[in-house]
Amino acid sequence: MTWKVSVAGATGYAGGEVLRLIEAHPDLEVGALCAGTSTGALEQYQPHLRSLAEQEVQPTEAEVLADADIAILGLPHGTSGRITAQIQSLNPQCYIVDLGADHRLESAADWESFYGSEAAAPWAYGMPELARAQGPSQREILRRSRYIASPGCNASAVTLAAQPAVKAGLADGADIVAILSVGYSGAGKGLKPHLLAAEALGSGAPYAVGGSHRHIPEIAQNLRAAGGTTTTLAFTPVLVPMSRGILATVSIPVRPGATADDVVDAYTSAYRSETFVRISQAWPTTAMVQGSNTALVKAVLDRDGRRLTAICAIDNLVKGTAGAAIQSLNVALGLPEGRGLTVNGVAP
CATH class of the missing domain: 3.30.360.10 (Dihydrodipicolinate Reductase; domain 2)
Structure with missing residues (x-):
């Protein structure tokens, strides 16, 4: 099975890295690309992504993002909480991965203190290696999750x-x-x-x-x-x-x-x-x-x-953001955890 993935914030650094990893993933394919104010061919913003050069970037709209199996959101903090609720309503079967901070914190008071806005609901934290002293492991939590908050x-x-x-x-x-x-x-x-x-x-x-x-x-x-x-x-x-x-x-x-x-x-x-x-x-x-x-x-x-x-x-941009998102998504989808990812770096 191949999952279609829509990406918001596709012209940013995190969005570009997600797209690079999706293109190397055998079970994922790129769907709609969205951004806040950027429109036109992706090659204007991500010239290194040659395989996606001609794909059009659209305005960030829930209806566009929801028309996929998976939506990955690389949006500014405090903005993705609103659109995730809309995507959930439009397509309850859609997996959603938020690269921003909106769904990371379990404490609404912590969110409001550090971000200064109303807190969104916490999601499964996208770090499979997170140590837990009690209860299910983080991998077990991710395996039964459809909504993932990628870590900072x-x-x-x-x-x-x-x-x-x-x-x-x-x-x-x-x-x-x-x-x-x-x-x-x-x-x-x-x-x-x-x-x-x-x-x-x-x-x-x-x-x-x-x-x-x-x-x-x-x-x-x-x-x-x-x-x-x-x-x-x-x-x-x-x-x-x-x-x-x-x-x-x-x-x-x-x-x-x-x-x-x-x-x-x-x-x-x-x-x-x-x-x-x-x-x-x-x-x-x-x-x-x-x-x-x-x-x-x-x-x-x-x-x-x-x-x-x-x-x-x-x-x-990889283990700190996009790679962690794909790794956690692999767990949620029941795929091998390392699918589409590499332990090897580049040098020099």
Whole structure:
């Protein structure tokens, strides 16, 4: 069986990456393409997608998106919640994957605090590797889900770096400090002065400083699922002059008496059977994962034994967004989880 997929936000970075992965997927085919203000042939906006060059981009309308087996939405935060409700009404059998944040948070209060609008209903979280201390596994939840909230890219990197320590009882998830080096594609395609090459090249630029980043409640929610007591964390992303990639350096307090072997055992046990999350022998770099759906993780007990440092590298557009969406969709459709995805990156 082949599933037809409509894509909203098809002219953006996340939408373009979804289309690239769909074109390589043997069980999916591209249906309608939609965007907010962009219209005309896709090649004007995604010239690298040669197989779809002549396909027309239409206005974003629920009726268009609902005429498919699957709708994937790469829309600004706070906008997809409205259109998903319309798609559900028009085509109750349609699978929907939201690349935005609208359906990620279980707490309406967290959503309203960080996003400043009315919360939408939470959906199955699109991270099959999410550790859960109780209840069904995340894969089991995804297998019976028709609606999937793809995770945030920064949230993915920090979660994958921190959850093994929490799940193993080495840490309770409190007082975590995360510093992230983030590629500029994470800021989207919007034309803003601080995103110009003249401003970005040769410079690192912190943003959302002081606990204001919207992925903080998402990370805390994930670590609570793993058994932690996390309510917040110190989280600072820094834009660095690369087009894609995230390198998350995460410092985690550990329980007294924790040993270096405990750290190795916790992380090895967490990811031993995972295809797309690997323990790296060397310290991960973004170059190691570029273009792949792989997350590389390495953790070590700090010299004083009070904290551990975990580093996670992902491609923000693949494992951080579009790849996670396709991986989770594969699970929901009953397909092999790695269908249409690769663990291999590109180099140089």
